[in-house]
Amino acid sequence: xxxxxxxxxxxxxATFIALLAAVSTLGYGWYRAATTELELASNKTxxxxxxxxxxxxxxxxxxxxxxxxxxxxxxxxKDDDQAERDANSWGEKTHSLIxxxxxxxxxxxxxxxxxxxxxxxxxxxxxxxxxxxxxMRRITELLRRTDLLTxxxxxxxxxxx
Numbered sequence: 001x002x003x004x005x006x007x008x009x010x011x012x013x014a015t016f017i018a019l020l021a022a023v024s025t026l027g028y029g030w031y032r033a034a035t036t037e038l039e040l041a042s043n044k045t046x047x048x049x050x051x052x053x054x055x056x057x058x059x060x061x062x063x064x065x066x067x068x069x070x071x072x073x074x075x076x077x078k079d080d081d082q083a084e085r086d087a088n089s090w091g092e093k094t095h096s097l098i099x100x101x102x103x104x105x106x107x108x109x110x111x112x113x114x115x116x117x118x119x120x121x122x123x124x125x126x127x128x129x130x131x132x133x134x135x136m137r138r139i140t141e142l143l144r145r146t147d148l149l150t151x152x153x154x155x156x157x158x159x160x161x
Contacts, residue, residue, distance in 0.1 A: 050150065050151065053151040053155060053157075054146055054147065054149075054151050056151075056157045057097075057101045057102075057146060057151050057155070057157070058143060058146050060097055060101075060157060060160050061094075061097070061098075061139055061142060061143055061146070062143070064090070064093070064094040064097065064139055065136055065139045065140065065143075067090055067094075068090060068094075068132050068135060068136040068139070069136070071083075071086055071087060071090055071132055072129055072132055072133070074086075075125055075128065075129055076125075080124040080125055080128075083124075083125055083128050084124070084128055087128050087131060087132050090132070091111075091131075091132075091135055093160070094110065094135065094139065095107050095110055095111060096160070097160045098110050098142065100152070100154075100155050100156070100159070100160070101151050101152060101155050102142075102149055102151070102152065103152065106142065106149070109138060109142075110135060110138045110139070110142070111135075112138070113131075113134045116134050116137060118130035118133065118134065
């Protein structure tokens with residue numbers, strides 16, 4: 001075996017440096033692959049949880065839409081004040097759902113009637129029906145966009161069952 005002074009000269013030194021570089025690169029490659037796998041698994045879990053929350057919100061919005069249809073159908077059998085109370089109660093519950101799931105911006109949009117044309121006879125029941133109809137249109141528009149929106153992490157669907 002050659003003396004130690006020959007290990008760090010010429011081609012022996014170059015070979016030693018190449019060996020160190022290969023081992024360190026290989027080690028870093030394994031480390032990077034492992035962390036990438038971990039990140040992918042974590043993102044997949046988060047994505048599945050987000051999809052489940054989105055599906056839950058869709059279901060709750062669908063229920064609110066069905067409740068709105070029911071309110072309109074039952075309106076003719078109620079007096080004006082009761083119809084207005086029921087509509088306001090439904091609207092507040094749905095507004096709270098949207099605010100909890102998507103924030104105040106979406107919730108404010110739910111209450112906005114801009115861009116809609118309503119027809120009626122000018123009676124109080126007609127105005128209530130139009131208000132419910134406008135909110136149902138907003139829910140329908142929101143349902144089309146739910147897959148593009150992120151449900152808030154703090155959203156608790158049990159509060160809206």
